[in-house]
Amino acid sequence: MKEEFPDYALKHSCSHLMASAIKELFPGVKFAIGPPIEDGFYYDFGGISLSEEDLPKIEAKMKEIAKKNLKFEMAEMSVADAKKLLKDQPFKLELLKDISGKITFYKHGDFSDLCEGPHVRFSKELKHFKLMKVAGAYWRGNEKNPMLTRVYGVVFKTKVELDAYLTLLEEAKKRDHKKLGKELDLFTFSPLVGSGLPMWTPKGALVCHLLDDFVWSLRKAKGYEKVIIPHLTKKALYETSGHWKKFQDELFKISTREGHFFVMKPMNCPHHAQIFARKQWSYRELPQRYCETTMMYRDEQSGELSGLSRVRSINIDDAHVFCRKDQVEQEINAIWDIINSFYSTFGYELQVRFSTHDPNQFEKFLGTPEVWAVAEEQILNVIKKRKVGFIEGVGEAAFYGPKIDFIAKDSLNREWQVATIQLDFNQPDRFDLTYAGEENRPERVVMIHAAIAGSFERFLSVLIEHLAGNFPTWLAPVQVKLLTVTDRNVAFAEQVVDELKKSDIRVELDTRSETIGRKVRDGQLERAPYIVTIGDKEVTNKSLAIRTRKGKVTFGVATKDFIKQVLDEVNAKQ
RNA sequence: GCCACCGUAGCACAACGGUUGUGCACCGCUCUUGUAAAGCGGAGGUUGUGGGUUCAAAUCCCUCCGGUGGCUCCA
Numbered sequence: 001m002k003e004e005f006p007d008y009a010l011k012h013s014c015s016h017l018m019a020s021a022i023k024e025l026f027p028g029v030k031f032a033i034g035p036p037i038e039d040g041f042y043y044d045f046g047g048i049s050l051s052e053e054d055l056p057k058i059e060a061k062m063k064e065i066a067k068k069n070l071k072f073e074m075a076e077m078s079v080a081d082a083k084k085l086l087k088d089q090p091f092k093l094e095l096l097k098d099i100s101g102k103i104t105f106y107k108h109g110d111f112s113d114l115c116e117g118p119h120v121r122f123s124k125e126l127k128h129f130k131l132m133k134v135a136g137a138y139w140r141g142n143e144k145n146p147m148l149t150r151v152y153g154v155v156f157k158t159k160v161e162l163d164a165y166l167t168l169l170e171e172a173k174k175r176d177h178k179k180l181g182k183e184l185d186l187f188t189f190s191p192l193v194g195s196g197l198p199m200w201t202p203k204g205a206l207v208c209h210l211l212d213d214f215v216w217s218l219r220k221a222k223g224y225e226k227v228i229i230p231h232l233t234k235k236a237l238y239e240t241s242g243h244w245k246k247f248q249d250e251l252f253k254i255s256t257r258e259g260h261f262f263v264m265k266p267m268n269c270p271h272h273a274q275i276f277a278r279k280q281w282s283y284r285e286l287p288q289r290y291c292e293t294t295m296m297y298r299d300e301q302s303g304e305l306s307g308l309s310r311v312r313s314i315n316i317d318d319a320h321v322f323c324r325k326d327q328v329e330q331e332i333n334a335i336w337d338i339i340n341s342f343y344s345t346f347g348y349e350l351q352v353r354f355s356t357h358d359p360n361q362f363e364k365f366l367g368t369p370e371v372w373a374v375a376e377e378q379i380l381n382v383i384k385k386r387k388v389g390f391i392e393g394v395g396e397a398a399f400y401g402p403k404i405d406f407i408a409k410d411s412l413n414r415e416w417q418v419a420t421i422q423l424d425f426n427q428p429d430r431f432d433l434t435y436a437g438e439e440n441r442p443e444r445v446v447m448i449h450a451a452i453a454g455s456f457e458r459f460l461s462v463l464i465e466h467l468a469g470n471f472p473t474w475l476a477p478v479q480v481k482l483l484t485v486t487d488r489n490v491a492f493a494e495q496v497v498d499e500l501k502k503s504d505i506r507v508e509l510d511t512r513s514e515t516i517g518r519k520v521r522d523g524q525l526e527r528a529p530y531i532v533t534i535g536d537k538e539v540t541n542k543s544l545a546i547r548t549r550k551g552k553v554t555f556g557v558a559t560k561d562f563i564k565q566v567l568d569e570v571n572a573k574q
Numbered sequence: 575g576c577c578a579c580c581g582u583a584g585c586a587c588a589a590c591g592g593u594u595g596u597g598c599a600c601c602g603c604u605c606u607u608g609u610a611a612a613g614c615g616g617a618g619g620u621u622g623u624g625g626g627u628u629c630a631a632a633u634c635c636c637u638c639c640g641g642u643g644g645c646u647c648c649a
Binding site: 049050051052053132133134135136137138141142143147148149150152178182183189191194195241242243246247250266267269296298300301302303304305306307310398399400422449483484485486487488513514515516517518519520521522523524525531533535536537545547551553555 | 575576577578579585604605606607608609610611612622639640641642643644645646647648649
């Protein structure tokens with residue numbers, strides 16, 4: 001009996017209830033599976049095609065059935081009886097073959113389903129549910145199998161919980177980075193450029209550069225150096241690295257007029273490895289730490305693309321450390337410190353995942369079990385020494401090495417995988433990367449992959465939604481929106497603009513012939529951290545009226561005090 | 575790539591076989607204002623693309639392009 005989620009029986013029973021409703025409405029339906037999931041439940045159906053418009057009808061039927069207060073009853077059965085009962089249900093018959101223990105059915109009313117339970121006792125307990133969406137899903141999750149129709153739903157014990165869930169979804173929708181990106185004028189797409197190829201507007205590009213500068217300032221302190229690589233390479237590079245074999249379908253390919261064959265780079269490690277390989281190294285010269293914010297390109301399947309979350313041109317703050325085995329721990333710790341500084345700035349709490357290879361699917365990974373064991377143990381040691389809680393992700397490793405993944409919880413309690421530290425003993429082997437050791441014998445280097453923000457596209461999609469567009473002052477594209485009350489105030493306002501600009505404060509002046517209420521509203525919608533109003537009073541007193549994003553207004557502030565306040569905030573990265 | 579849905583002005587939406595419309599934004603004029611939307615006027619669309627059905631297509635059917643939610647994938 002597995003109960004991996006809260007309200008397991010409730011969710012599972014609701015999926016049975018939905019299946020029974022669908023059977024009444026669409027008698028020819030073939031049932032696949034209908035498990036509870038963390039967010040609710042779903043059921044996969046074959047033989048029918050549904051659209052979102054069918055959901056209210058199904059929901060109504062579910063309510064009707066639930067009201068009859070049917071009892072959920074378990075029945076144990078022989079294989080022969082089960083086969084008879086499921087003779088019209090090809091998917092269920094297939095499932096039956098895999099069951100080794102006792103075969104149980106759960107029944108409510110006329111509806112009976114192959115199922116190991118548990119369930120609620122009576123259908124009356126299923127009150128606060130809602131069907132959410134229709135989706136396609138492959139039978140048994142394999143894309144070679146037929147596509148089934150999946151219906152997702154949620155169910156809660158109380159109406160309060162259901163309403164809270166729906167409110168959260170609405171809030172998430174308001175914060176959707178695709179919507180805010182347009183409203184705040186941060187990025188755009190063009191059908192002429194193509195799917196999954198975002199372009200950053202002046203404001204969005206500014207945000208990217210500020211983030212990048214921040215990451216660089218943290219890295220610089222740890223001894224990193226910037227490098228630059230071309231965005232194309234011969235495919236030979238990836239044949240050597242092992243990427244070609246594994247990812248060739250996802251590479252953009254280019255042939256030259258002379259008949260040579262190039263690919264757009266889908267990652268940067270092999271290039272950085274070639275920079276390292278340019279000369280002989282002494283053990284004294286390690287680690288070499290190369291970093292670079294650069295674009296990479298992956299030919300993702302069209303259906304996987306989504307806003308900035310998944311794109312084909314990926315701007316990443318990538319870094320690779322080439323070090324000795326005995327330096328691995330200090331280097332991982334240095335990266336970990338950077339990650340902590342970076343993410344805490346935005347108020348994220350990070351959860352740690354130790355991502356290892358899956359010994360049962362070793363063909364997915366490079367190298368030998370011995371090498372993996374060493375790498376994984378080394379990572380585990382670092383995690384243990386830092387005394388942080390962590391979860392283990394078996395099979396979540398990169399194909400060349402184990403990782404520490406960092407998972408951030410956002411302001412809506414959603415979890416996102418963000419930064420990652422990857423240990424790599426395999427690419428140094430494949431590229432034969434060595435240094436001269438103390439005994440003057442060639443020794444193998446260890447490579448550590450370390451992105452901090454990761455893909456800026458993805459990072460910003462997560463950050464925009466986390467902050468609801470309210471970037472902290474240091475990151476806000478417009479830090480101060482300056483408003484004039486009447487045309488008489490423009491001259492002084494322009495003086496203030498000059499002063500702010502001299503202090504590198506990003507300011508925009510609004511002198512439109514609009515009401516002050518209107519200009520404040522527009523400034524608020526732009527999410528400017530400060531809205532400064534200049535009317536006759538301010539001109540006379542040579543002072544400012546400062547309004548914060550939260551709506552608090554302070555009159556009579558001296559310009560230099562305001563500048564100090566903004567700069568203090570920027571320097572503290574608050 | 576697969577399943578479902580969607581594409582009408584810069585944005586949000588309406589019209590659902592019979593003359594494309596509303597609000598905001600934009601341009602012009604008036605107003606000169608005190609902390610979340612001033613008033614009037616104007617311009618802007620061969621309804622994503624190409625084809626088909628029809629007396630008639632934004633509306634129905636097909637192709638392609640683009641998007642959304644899932645599935646598969648994710649170095």
